[in-house]
Amino acid sequence: MTAHFDLRNVRSAPIGYFVHHQGRGHAERCAALVQALPQSRPVTIFCARDDIFPALPPNARVERIPSLFEPTGEEHHADWVATPETLHCAPLGWPGIRTAMGRIAGWFAEADPALMICDVSAEVAQLARICSVPHVKVLQHGLRDDPGHRAAYDGAAGLLVPCDARLAQPDWTPAMRAKSCFAGGLGVTMAQPDRETARARLGVPKDARLIVVQSGGGGSGFASAPIAVGARAVPDATWITIGTVARDWHATEPANLRHDGWVENAADYLAAADLVVASTGNTTCHQILAAGRPWLAVPEWRYFDEQVEKARALDAAGVATWRPHMPSSAQAWRHALDIATATHDPVRQGSMLRPDAARHAATWIESLCARLREGTPHAVTIHGD
Structure with a gap:
């Protein structure tokens, strides 16, 4: 009725x-x-x-x-x-x-x-x-x-x-x-910049492999040490972090890793990326789904395991590959990134919005x-x- x-x-x-x-x-x-x-x-x-x-x-x-x-x-x-x-x-x-x-x-x-x-x-x-x-x-x-x-x-x-x-x-x-x-x-916002324009804005060469690590604004961000391990494990890629990164004194950071901090043009980074490693806050999730990029989802700590459960749901829906924490070795990093790339479905990602x-x-x-x-x-x- x-x-x-x-x-x-x-x-x-x-x-x-x-x-x-x-x-x-x-x-x-x-x-x-x-x-x-x-x-x-x-x-x-x-x-x-x-x-x-x-x-x-x-x-x-x-x-x-x-x-x-x-x-x-x-x-x-x-x-x-x-x-x-x-x-x-x-x-x-x-x-x-x-x-x-x-x-x-x-x-x-x-x-x-x-x-x-x-x-x-x-x-x-x-x-x-x-x-x-x-x-x-x-x-x-x-x-x-x-x-x-x-x-x-x-x-x-x-x-x-x-x-x-x-x-x-x-x-x-x-x-x-x-x-x-x-x-x-x-x-x-659903509108996304094209890859070539985004890379030009960021100073990233057209043919470079780019991995973007993004943390949200609701916490202290990712630790730098595991990101450094990842960058060393994949030396042929440029790694850029955006958002908050907690700098570890023991992190041995390679030359292919740069930290851009908090940015207002996250869409450029995601459009330019070949693969994204990111937490699972609401805005971050929607930005990555709109960009349609291979995604290794790593939840940050939140009350009631909010980001953990979101990461599980994203994985179950086939729009991200999730890990409970950053990979802790070169072998683990390469394995996780390979799976995220192999299971990527940009059409399914876009259909979530x-x-x-x-x-x-x-x-x-x-x-x-x-x-x-x-x-x-x-x-x-x-x-x-």
């Missing part, structure tokens, strides 16, 4: 959006989704940083709140009181957390929002539910079958999943999948808002665009 009605009268209700400020993926997919929403829909974004967002439309504003996990020195710790299993990051005696949650709860009372999107915090999702505000929980990979995550997922009106459905984890239940919107490519991911997610959000306002559990056909 499908409900039909005009949405113009419900599109003025605001949407709230909590954005975690670790890494870049949360802010990038927020900006993409907000850009695709109707301009008549006000959006208030709650985040501990206001400088990590791409361009936002006039109907969106960022309200900066204290971090939910970074101490200020004003805390009165009471860690001897046990944290219940339904919560993850809820230390006692933190005034910053009280301020942040109080601001969000106050906005709930004043704005009467249509929806709260949580990307990501199980506590903020549960706060919305306690305050009688429907929420959409962003569903990420990882071992998240604990009571806290399950409460946030079970109580959500919908789950927004920033990946293709073929990358779903086996433990995502039928109930979770039934209320999920899969949006592979959300927040990532929707060019209309933002519009797809925005239409789903609008339909959900209408269902919640009208009190119908059924799908909605949207009129009044």
